[in-house]
Amino acid sequence: MNDAWLEAIKWGPDGLVPAIAQERGTGTILMMAWMNRESLELTRASGHAVYWSRSRARLWHKGEESGHQQVVHAIRIDCDADVVLLEVEQKGGIACHTGRHNCFYRQLDEAGDWVEIAPVLKDPDAIYAKA
Template sequence: MSLNDDNAWLDALAWGPDGLIPAIAQEHGSGSVLMLAWMNREALRLTRETGHAVYWSRSRARLWHKGEESGHQQVVHAIRIDCDADVVLLEVEQRGGIACHTGRHDCFYRALNPAGDWVEIAPVLKDPTAIYQGAQSGI
């Protein structure tokens, strides 16, 4: 299958009943998992076309160009799929070093400790109110 086959590359994916597919953003170089978001066909097509991550925001019910409010864009180095073609992996350069709307480097900043509590293990790099200046900061 060639990427030149119009939509064949999109048709090859196992889209969910809601037309979405989970997308993992992994940091180019370090391999760190930055976040998980959702994509529809248009988001994935635009990501490939522009070289910047575009997701489907379930809370906003619209396309979300990563960094449109924060300026923390994700430049895409590679697009991969898993063995079942039901998960997308984006290898990205995280501009500005902040992927999470909480102002942290990544969204996986809580870990389960032996007592069964979720504890924060990563610092806030920038106050979210300073990043979004009153704009909606959720995904």
Template sequence: MSDPATRADDWLDAVSWDDNGLVAAIAQERGTGKVLMMAWMNREALRLTRESGHAVYWSRSRQRLWHKGESSGHQQVVRDIRLDCDGDVVLLEVEQRGGIACHTGRHSCFYRALDESAAWRAVEPVLKDPDAIYSKG
């Protein structure tokens, strides 16, 4: 007979984790369908996201769990979690608190578009100065 705790995590075994134990996670805005950001999740981040109803990611630069909005206050309330056909991308349907998902103070991290001259151009405005969002005082 298998351990009930193990069976409770079977859904995590369906994910195709990369060699570093991570999976790409896309945050999509509920209602608009706009892609807000892409980040990484490990097993614990995905488990905590499901349990808490708030997006939790794995920070590769800091090598630790990162609760979206822990510094900025711009949390992502998760309304749906999906897994793609290959099992290697997670899609989170979220309500973006405060309207800002990007650390640059924009609504979306995908704020640059390739223009006719093959240059990246900002096409979305800064909604709030990042210094004001992340000030320590």
């Protein structure tokens, strides 16, 4: 298979590229994560978002624990080819590990405080219950 599409990406010195997950239909930015070559190849092949977890130092199949997978409808790169944009369908309506629809739930107010502007849809302890 031709991998010229992967060669076009400007990978960081650590072999990673930032990836933004955008909700199909609404345009809402759900989250940002990191991808390496393997995760991007797996995303394309499987049709489900696969990221590189820097904290765990391993591939992370979105929804592997929570069930909140992201079905990928399009993969794009920006004009500089150093950011990936995934157009996704968010399964379960929750993209954030905090139990919210997206990870961008804090907004800076005029006083300079971060204010939570989105509710928790499901308690994270219920999402990530350990058996």
